[in-house]
Amino acid sequence: xxxxxxxxxxxxxxxxxxxxxxxxxxxxxxxxxxxxxxxxxxxxxxxxxxxxxxxxxxxxxxxxxxxxxxxxxxxxxxxxxxxxxxxxxxxxxxxxxxxxxxxxxxxxxxxxxxxxxxxxxxxxxxxxxxxxxxxxxxxxxxxxxxxxxxxxxxxxxxxxxxxxxxxxxxxxxxxxxxxxxxxxxxxxxxxxxxxxxxxxxxxxxxxxxxxxxxxxxxxxxxxxxxxxxxxxxxxxxxxxxxxxxxxxxxxxxxxxxxxxxxxxxxxxxxxxxxxxxxxxxxxxxxxxxxxxxxxxxxxxxxxxxxxxxxxxxxxxxxxxxxxxxxxxxxxxxxxxxxxxxxxxxxxxxxxxxxxxxxxxxxxxxxxxxxxxxxxxxxxxxxxxxxx
Ligand SMILES: Cc1ncc(COP(=O)(O)O)c(C=O)c1O
Numbered sequence: 001x002x003x004x005x006x007x008x009x010x011x012x013x014x015x016x017x018x019x020x021x022x023x024x025x026x027x028x029x030x031x032x033x034x035x036x037x038x039x040x041x042x043x044x045x046x047x048x049x050x051x052x053x054x055x056x057x058x059x060x061x062x063x064x065x066x067x068x069x070x071x072x073x074x075x076x077x078x079x080x081x082x083x084x085x086x087x088x089x090x091x092x093x094x095x096x097x098x099x100x101x102x103x104x105x106x107x108x109x110x111x112x113x114x115x116x117x118x119x120x121x122x123x124x125x126x127x128x129x130x131x132x133x134x135x136x137x138x139x140x141x142x143x144x145x146x147x148x149x150x151x152x153x154x155x156x157x158x159x160x161x162x163x164x165x166x167x168x169x170x171x172x173x174x175x176x177x178x179x180x181x182x183x184x185x186x187x188x189x190x191x192x193x194x195x196x197x198x199x200x201x202x203x204x205x206x207x208x209x210x211x212x213x214x215x216x217x218x219x220x221x222x223x224x225x226x227x228x229x230x231x232x233x234x235x236x237x238x239x240x241x242x243x244x245x246x247x248x249x250x251x252x253x254x255x256x257x258x259x260x261x262x263x264x265x266x267x268x269x270x271x272x273x274x275x276x277x278x279x280x281x282x283x284x285x286x287x288x289x290x291x292x293x294x295x296x297x298x299x300x301x302x303x304x305x306x307x308x309x310x311x312x313x314x315x316x317x318x319x320x321x322x323x324x325x326x327x328x329x330x331x332x333x334x335x336x337x338x339x340x341x342x343x344x345x346x347x348x349x350x351x352x353x354x355x356x357x358x359x360x361x362x363x364x365x366x367x368x369x370x371x372x373x374x375x376x377x378x379x380x381x382x383x384x385x386x387x
Contacts, residue, residue, distance in 0.1 A: 002260070002366040003183070003190035006252050007245075014039065014244035025240045027058075028216075029224055039243030046250055047196055051171045051179070055205035057197045058243060059212055062160045062182020064236035065195035066094035066130070069178040071233070072197075072208035073154045075100050079127040080341075083158070084113040084139075085329040085350040086357060087132040091158050092329065094130075096337045101125070103341055104329040106352040109281040111294060111360065112139035117352070119147055128154040133162035133172050134327075135319065135362060136188075136260075136289030137282055141167050141175045148176075156180065161291055163188050164257040168285040173198050178208075183242075188256050188289050189249040191242035212236040257289050259367040264290035267363055270374035271295070276302070276385050280360070292318045292362045297385070300358035305387055307361070309380035315373065318364035320357065330354050 018024075021035035040058050048056035059065050075081060077099045083091045085104040095102040105121050108114035113131050129148055131139045141157075148155040155176030159165075162172035163181050173179025181187075183194035199205040210217050211233035219228045238246075271277055278296040282288065297303050303321045310317060325331045330347040332338050342349040363377060 002368075003188055003249050003252070003256060004185055005367045006256060007190070007249075010248040010251065011245045014248045015241060018240055018244050027237060027240060027243070028213075028218065037240070039240045039247060040238050041243075043238075043243040043246040043250070044196070046247060048198065050250060050253070051174050051198050053174055053198045053200075055199045055202065057199070057205065057208050057212065058238035058246070059195045059197065059236045060238055061193050061236075062158075062180060062184060062187075062195040063090040063094060064212070065180035065182070065197050066091060066156070066158060067097050067234075068208050068212045068236055069156050069180050069197055070094060070098040070100065070128070071211045072204050073128060073156075073177065075127050075154075078125060080123060080125045081128045081130060082118060082121055082126060083130040084132050084134075085353040086111055086134055086327060087158065087329075088160070088327055089332065089335075090160075091130055091132060092332065092335060092338060096335065100127070101341055102335070102338050104338070104350060106350055107134075107356060108140075108352075109296075109356060110137065110140060110283065111135070111280055111356065112137065113144060114352070115140050115143040115147060118144060122147075122151050122153070126151065126153055128156060130156045130158050131176070132158040132160070133165065135294055136161045136165055136291035137280065137294070138162065138165060138167040138172055138286045138288070140283065145175055154178075160187065162289055164253045165289040166287045167283065169287075174200075177201065177204065183246060183249070188260070188291060189246070189253045191238070191246045191249065194238055194242045194246065207231075256367055260290040260365050261288065263367075263369040264288075264293045264365045266369070266374045267293045267365065267377055268295075270378040271381055274378070274382055274385060277381065290365050292365055294320065294360055294362045296356075297359050297361055297381075302384055303359050303361050305384035306381050309384045310363075310377065313376045313380045315377055315380060316364055318362045320360045320362040324357060328353065328357055 024034040159173035160182035215229040
């Protein structure tokens with residue numbers, strides 16, 4: 001969550017550097033005026049190094065990153081793309097924007113994609129899978145990647161919540177064909193609005209880079225106004241101010257994740273003994289970003305009572321249970337494409353997910369946490385359990 005908690009003089013210094021060397025805010029061109037300042041390009045290169053990949057592409061949001069990923073993989077009308085029923089609306093919106101068919105799979109107790117349900121929902125029209133690491137906990141990547149290989153499907157990792165996390169030492173976002181990231185203001189690192197893609201394959205990167213920039217191939221042999229092109233595209237470019245902030249935030253990412261993990265542990269240590277509190281399933285070898293501490297309680301009434309008691313003690317929950325409607329496909333009757341694919345009773349279409357989500361509670365975790373928060377959280381949850 002809290003890239004914004006650590007915004008400070010380093011971000012300002014990057015922006016000042018930009019303004020004191022020409023103040024060029026567009027990522028391309030103006031070479032004579034910019035004194036060699038290419039903040040977005042530098043940010044992409046630093047991000048790629050951090051992730052251990054050859055290519056990263058900065059874009060205007062995490063939603064844009066998903067849309068660009070689908071375009072770069074050639075996903076279009078008639079193709080089915082399977083994602084998970086617990087995600088943010090953006091994941092499904094990107095599929096709809098690509099004029100593909102959104103299909104959601106149930107989640108399991110990891111609160112991420114259930115590989116068995118994924119397999120059940122594959123059809124001859126399925127082209128890609130978008131797995132999501134919700135609230136910073138890795139999905140079952142080894143099994144899901146194996147299913148994708150077996151069925152010849154592209155794998156996209158929506159790593160909006162997982163930036164800085166890894167599974168078995170391999171960074172989240174680098175397990176699939178493309179990993180997408182969000183740098184909106186609520187994420188582990190932020191550029192205000194912004195996103196990034198990382199790629200396994202050079203040719204896919206080249207397609208994405210062109211598509212996010214109206215089809216511009218940025219051919220070095222010609223000026224931009226005579227640029228070569230092979231397809232149309234759109235404008236999802238990141239601008240230099242965001243690149244500057246991103247460069248400073250990226251350096252802080254390991255510290256942010258480490259601090260969140262320590263605070264998550266303090267919270268968990270305070271509530272682990274309470275009867276009725278069960279942990280979320282976390283895979284062995286998972287290095288979570290710990291944006292939140294998710295746990296299960298016996299039923300939905302108790303989950304709602306936990307929120308009420310936490311609010312009364314000046315604390316909060318994050319997404320579960322209160323923002324379930326923005327994050328559970330079982331409530332997205334406003335998306336006709338999803339209703340067409342799954343029928344009019346979406347909650348019934350994802351009944352396994354509903355049964356898990358309605359008894360889940362999520363506590364926000366940040367870099368800064370007052371010393372008394374774990375004990376206050378314990379008191380609130382204890383009270384909710386007893387009433
Ligand atoms: C899982 C998931 N995917 C994608 C996004 C979209 O990111 P952005 O807000 O940068 O468009 C979000 C935003 O919260 C998200 O939670």
